Amino acid sequence: MTSRFNKIEKQQLQVQTFQGGRPSSTPNCSSKVSEKYSCKATVYPRKMTTAPLRVVVTGAAGQIAYSLLYMIAKGDVFGPNQPIILHLLDIPPMMGVLEGVVMELADCALPLLHDVISTDEPSDAFRDVTAAFLVGAMPRKQGMERKDLLSANVKIFKVQGEALNKYAKKDVKVLVVGNPANTNALICAKYAPSIPKQNFTAMTRLDQNRAQAQIAERLGIPVSQVSNIIIWGNHSSTQFPDASHAVVEEHGQTTSVPEALQDAAWLNSVFVETVQKRGAAVINARKMSSAMSAAKAAADHMKDWFSGTIAGKFVSMGVISDGSYGAPKDVIFSFPVTIRGGKWQIVQDLEISDFARNLLDITGKELEEERQEALQIIEA
Numbered sequence: 291m292t293s294r295f296n297k298i299e300k301q302q303l304q305v306q307t308f309q310g311g312r313p314s315s316t317p318n319c320s321s322k323v324s325e326k327y328s329c330k331a332t333v334y335p336r337k338m339t340t341a342p343l344r345v346v347v348t349g350a351a352g353q354i355a356y357s358l359l360y361m362i363a364k365g366d367v368f369g370p371n372q373p374i375i376l377h378l379l380d381i382p383p384m385m386g387v388l389e390g391v392v393m394e395l396a397d398c399a400l401p402l403l404h405d406v407i408s409t410d411e412p413s414d415a416f417r418d419v420t421a422a423f424l425v426g427a428m429p430r431k432q433g434m435e436r437k438d439l440l441s442a443n444v445k446i447f448k449v450q451g452e453a454l455n456k457y458a459k460k461d462v463k464v465l466v467v468g469n470p471a472n473t474n475a476l477i478c479a480k481y482a483p484s485i486p487k488q489n490f491t492a493m494t495r496l497d498q499n500r501a502q503a504q505i506a507e508r509l510g511i512p513v514s515q516v517s518n519i520i521i522w523g524n525h526s527s528t529q530f531p532d533a534s535h536a537v538v539e540e541h542g543q544t545t546s547v548p549e550a551l552q553d554a555a556w557l558n559s560v561f562v563e564t565v566q567k568r569g570a571a572v573i574n575a576r577k578m579s580s581a582m583s584a585a586k587a588a589a590d591h592m593k594d595w596f597s598g599t600i601a602g603k604f605v606s607m608g609v610i611s612d613g614s615y616g617a618p619k620d621v622i623f624s625f626p627v628t629i630r631g632g633k634w635q636i637v638q639d640l641e642i643s644d645f646a647r648n649l650l651d652i653t654g655k656e657l658e659e660e661r662q663e664a665l666q667i668i669e670a
């Protein structure tokens with residue numbers, strides 16, 4: 291456990307005292323499933339002093355959630371000493387499936403899992419949550435682009451923005467996974483005006499992880515030796531995976547990725563296109579969109595947001611644009627960020643080549659177009 295998790299524990303203790311068993315502020319959830327799964331059946335340390343953190347996962351009966359819930363509940367995201375109350379939201383027809391997921395969570399006998407609230411009511415799902423994984427949305431099928439999902443999905447994020455605004459903690463950290471993630475996050479933030487826009491982010495960590503894996507494979511080294519790859523812009527096929535500032539660490543020596551690879555042609559073509567099209571490649575192979583890797587990326591994103599980035603390292607997140615690097619303002623644009631004390635900051639003053647400039651402009655323009663289309667759908 292790091293000291294950053296200690297800070298979270300202190301904040302939590304100010305608002306909710308853990309009394310053993312069910313915390314006093316647990317909402318009376320209408321879900322039958324939640325009634326069945328009481329913390330009395332859960333085994334956890336006797337002297338637990340840290341108050342549990344309420345975490346909502348939407349689309350909880352779906353593919354991504356099936357991997358993600360386990361990661362959260364076993365401590366991968368909020369630390370090995372942070373008890374969790376999971377709030378699980380899905381739509382009414384999925385309540386039966388969700389019941390099975392809740393049974394499996396109980397059967398995992400995870401010491402950190404204090405309680406599970408499963409529901410189809412946004413008011414119960416979002417009440418008092420400190421972290422929100424917004425996964426619930428339709429996935430694309432073979433041959434579609436992610437923005438083709440706007441008409442099906444964007445209204446979900448209006449409703450959930452409103453619910454977050456009303457019921458969540460004002461410092462809730464929101465990660466939008468459901469596609470098209472950047473524009474859904476923008477709409478979600480718009481309908482939650484009482485929560486700072488900086489608290490709404492979109493997931494491009496899967497693209498970062500994919501890029502890291504491609505570079506490591508090309509160099510024949512472990513992924514852990516590659517860092518500071520940037521994903522610029524939209525989580526779509528216009529994204530720009532940029533390894534020009536990335537580094538390789540081997541035997542205590544740091545080398546830039548372009549220097550280690552000595553293959554600019556590969557970096558500017560095969561590498562970029564492979565990462566841009568990786569989601570579609572997985573769909574073609576699996577006939578379903580990525581789920582295990584998406585869950586891992588969501589866990590990585592939220593873990594870094596809560597616990598911070600390591601000195602000298604940055605990660606990519608879709609965040610509200612302030613116009614840095616000539617990106618359009620007021621879209622959710624993926625930038626390299628560092629994180630301290632739960633707050634992200636865009637890394638400044640990185641050199642942008644003409645090649646990069648062109649790709650940044652393309653992905654920025656797509657985000658402006660998506661914003662316009664989303665607003666038309668919402669306002670129709």
Ligand SMILES: NC(=O)c1ccc[n+]([C@@H]2O[C@H](COP(=O)([O-])OP(=O)(O)OC[C@H]3O[C@@H](n4cnc5c(N)ncnc54)[C@H](O)[C@@H]3O)[C@@H](O)[C@H]2O)c1
Nearest residue numbers: 349351352353354380426427428429467468469493496584
């Ligand atoms: N940003 C990324 O990198 C990334 C990666 C992978 C997948 N995704 C996206 O994540 C989303 C979920 O993918 P999946 O594979 O888990 O899909 P899935 O179809 O397996 O699960 C989605 C779940 O969301 C539920 N849902 C639908 N509307 C809802 C609502 N209004 N409230 C709550 N739940 C709702 C569905 O009932 C379903 O259980 C898709 O949009 C997919 O494209 C994004």
Ligand SMILES: O=C(O)C[C@H](O)C(=O)O
Nearest residue numbers: 430436469569570579580
């Ligand atoms: O490609 C998709 O539609 C799913 C997801 O966004 C991904 O990148 O794997």
